[in-house]
Amino acid sequence: MATPKPANVVNILEAFLPELEVLEFRESSAHNGLGAGLGMPTLRIVEMYERHGAVSYAEAKAMNPLNAPLARESFLLLYAQLRRAALDHDAEALNDLGWLWLDGRTLIEDPAIALHLFRLAAADDLSEAFFNLGQLYTYGIGVAVDEQMAQRWLKKAFKAGIREAALEVAWLYDARNREGSCEASQVEADNRKAFRWYRKAARAGDTAAFARLGKSYLEGNGVSRHVSKGLFWLQRAALSGDAEAADALEYFYEDGLYMPDPQGRMRLFWASYAEGLRDALECR
Numbered sequence: 001m002a003t004p005k006p007a008n009v010v011n012i013l014e015a016f017l018p019e020l021e022v023l024e025f026r027e028s029s030a031h032n033g034l035g036a037g038l039g040m041p042t043l044r045i046v047e048m049y050e051r052h053g054a055v056s057y058a059e060a061k062a063m064n065p066l067n068a069p070l071a072r073e074s075f076l077l078l079y080a081q082l083r084r085a086a087l088d089h090d091a092e093a094l095n096d097l098g099w100l101w102l103d104g105r106t107l108i109e110d111p112a113i114a115l116h117l118f119r120l121a122a123a124d125d126l127s128e129a130f131f132n133l134g135q136l137y138t139y140g141i142g143v144a145v146d147e148q149m150a151q152r153w154l155k156k157a158f159k160a161g162i163r164e165a166a167l168e169v170a171w172l173y174d175a176r177n178r179e180g181s182c183e184a185s186q187v188e189a190d191n192r193k194a195f196r197w198y199r200k201a202a203r204a205g206d207t208a209a210f211a212r213l214g215k216s217y218l219e220g221n222g223v224s225r226h227v228s229k230g231l232f233w234l235q236r237a238a239l240s241g242d243a244e245a246a247d248a249l250e251y252f253y254e255d256g257l258y259m260p261d262p263q264g265r266m267r268l269f270w271a272s273y274a275e276g277l278r279d280a281l282e283c284r
Contacts, residue, residue: 016116017083017097020076024108038135039099039114040128040164042092075106086117091124098132102141111142122153127160134168147172147186163204170197170212176221195222202233210237211245218252227258238273243281246274 079100085093098117101110115136121129134154137146151172157165171177175189195216201209214233217226231252237245253259253267261267 013120014087016113017086018113019083020080023076023079025072025075026104026106026108038139038141039102039132040162041096041099042126042128089124091121091126091129094118094124095121095126095129095132098129102132102136111136115142125160127157127162130154130157130160131162131165131168134165138168138172145186151187158200158204163201163206164208166197166201166204167206167209167212170194170201170209173197174212191216191222193222202236207237207240207242210234210240211242211248214245215248218258231259238270238277241277243274243277246270246277250274 079097082093082097082100086097094117098114098121100107101117102114103109114132118129118132118136122133130153134150134152134157136142137150137153139145151169154165154168154172158169171194172187173190173194175191175194195213198209198213198216202213210233214230214235214237216222217230217233219225219230231249234245234249234252238249247270249270250267253261253264253270259266
């Protein structure tokens with residue numbers, strides 16, 4: 001149950017949250033704005049989207065939640081429901097409204113509104129809001145980049161059950177992500193810590209971490225080189241639909257340094273598998 005808020009907080013929120021009549025909508029679903037693909041809605045908003053036929057729960061929990069905007073009428077109904085719930089101290093509604101203002105596929109995004117709503121939801125200990133704040137601080141959306149603050153929110157999110165947060169923490173530690181960058185990092189690169197967080201993410205079932213963990217084992221990055229473990233995680237990534245992991249397996253067998261493939265069967269298998277994954281993606 002959400003913590004009741006003082007009347008003055010509710011009054012400020014009511015004035016702060018735009019009403020239906022003043023919403024500005026994006027005319028095209030082709031959107032590459034600051035918040036596109038970031039953020040995480042709670043379960044309830046996903047169920048609402050499912051009823052309207054937009055996306056599945058699995059897609060919405062991923063980093064790129066929406067494939068297409070809702071019809072205008074359906075979106076207005078959804079927004080009105082969430083706004084009423086938010087004014088009634090509902091942390092999930094606060095987070096979900098923030099996500100709508102961040103995503104920008106239907107509304108023209110407003111990161112400042114999103115940040116404010118995520119902070120209110122986080123004050124009620126909503127785990128998705130922890131994750132969303134972590135991403136805003138990581139990428140400097142609606143707020144200055146602060147990697148240390150990002151890590152604090154992301155680690156809190158992972159502890160609260162958001163498995164995707166572990167991969168975000170790993171990326172902040174991974175020195176490979178700093179290569180070619182002229183910007184100073186606020187978090188010291190530490191490949192051992194990066195490896196540990198990739199492993200946490202993979203063990204939690206985050207398929208996006210499988211390939212990173214596999215490559216860490218194969219390259220000896222943050223851990224002693226272990227070819228069989230590296231192949232295991234790369235294969236899990238490829239079999240979970242990661243075409244780049246299948247590419248990595250093709251190159252691994254083509255190189256033949258650690259795992260000879262004299263007849264080229266394994267190389268050809270993974271090359272064909274990667275091509276099949278990309279063909280399937282193009283047909284969606």
